[in-house]
Amino acid sequence: DVCVSEPEWLSKPADVERPKRRRSASLAAGPVRPRRPESEEKGVAADVDPELREYLREWRRATAKQQGVPAYVVMHDSSLEELCRIRPGSLSELLRVSGFGERKTELYGQQILDALGQFRNGARATVVPEKKPKPAEETIRLLAEGRTLDEIAEIRGRQRATVVSMVADLVEQGDLQFQPGLVDYEKQVSIEAACARLGL
Known part of the structure; x- marks a missing residue:
């Protein structure tokens, strides 16, 4: 069985939808954060003062306990580590820390800046006394x-x-x-x- 002529639908050009082009990142709405170095992305805590980390963890625990929420709701570990590296001095600098948008900065920003200031002035985490055996x-x-x-x-x-x-x-x-x-x-x-x- 041989077709003598081409069917009409086969001779018309196909209607193919072209994929829509994405807007480039530079045109996207909202602030653009600089890309973090690979060592930070892999979770390597470079240049993090362990005393500052412990001081901020203590602040986070106290804040979470006061609000009746888990500590990670106040601040995730990765945000805490980045906060220790950047050590922001203003709310606008705090906005550059991953995990800190406008809402979280509004809620905790000034408290965090105060805690960082207290640390600079010599405040440290409370040393929990070692539990004595019975x-x-x-x-x-x-x-x-x-x-x-x-x-x-x-x-x-x-x-x-x-x-x-x-x-x-x-x-x-x-x-x-x-x-x-x-x-x-x-x-x-x-x-x-x-x-x-x-x-x-």
Whole structure:
């Protein structure tokens, strides 16, 4: 079967929609931010003062707690890092930090500038004191290190009788295995004899 002539629809030029051209970035509405260096894009924290980072994290935690929101809502980690690098001195400079648009700058801008000023004047993050171990935990740890009861009393700043009483309680509660070296051999023999007489 051979076609003698071309069908009419095949002889007409095809109506092909051409893709619309995008407007160049220079014509786009809104401020254009300069491209960040590759090291910053990859998350490398170049030239970030760790004390400033911790100070701003503390500010962010306090602000988030006060508002009842997660810390990342106040400021994302990447914005915090960039803020530490740029250290803006005005609200217009703060607008150049990624994550800070007009709304966030309006909400937190002056507080952030104040915090940066306080840091420049010597303010630092509060050092959280290291949590002290509970007396029983510390005693068990010191015994495991091979310390004597007298040494433990001295280290903990307690009377020997207090440490002996605590060790006895720990043994009775099953929190500590009795160690024959804790008791003088003669006293141990005397205690065992008394227990045998009493049927214990």
